[in-house]
Amino acid sequence: MTTISRHCFGDDDSESESSSFCISIIENMKEEYGLFVWPCSVILAEYVWQHKQRFHGSTVLELGAGTSLPGLVAAKLGARVTLTDDSQRLQVLDNMRKVCDLNKLNCNVQGLTWGVWDSSIFNLHPTIILGADVLYDSNVFITSYHNRSGHHLIEFLMGKWGLKCLKLLDGFSFLPSEKASLISGNIQLAEIAVI
Secondary structure, eight states: EEEEEEEEOTTTOOOOOOEEEHHHHHEEEEEEGGGOHHHHHHHHHHHHTTTHHHHHTTTTETTTTTOOOOHHHHHHHHOOOEEEETTTTTHHHHHHHHHHHHHTTTEEEEETTTTTOHHHHHTTTOSEEESSOOOOOOOOEEEEEEEEESSSSHHHHHHHHHHEEEEEETSSSSHHHHHHHHSSEEEEEEEEEEE
């Protein structure tokens, strides 16, 4: 079943509609993971929106983008964005291109093979790397993740890879109540750096 969901971002106290916008996402609820919007994606997209000055004019790489909501918000805010997902998931990559077209956004869409780095990746030089519900080793990384097991996996991985947490937020602490009421779980947002 294919549907189009709308995700809106705006300032409640803003009198100008020019600072508000919506992103439309083509979702397929019965297909692969990358074809519907996960709660972590909603939270990371809201974080991008609330830190819009940081993203305007930046170069953003979204890993495991799937439906690409955080990257699309960054693009709407004026970032140069590359959206990536598994190079073998052609349906997901094609959907990413369609969603960019639907929202009239010019993002680079690129397939990656996890663990294989080619020159096209090294030539990107992102200033910000985003990943909703993915873990990745990088110099600076902003991610949201769903702690499903109750174990502190993120702390273990940061120690294992020599990383430190610059910021760790409860995903619901900054999410507007009308968005928070639609999702559930123990979702956190982490800003991570190399020690």
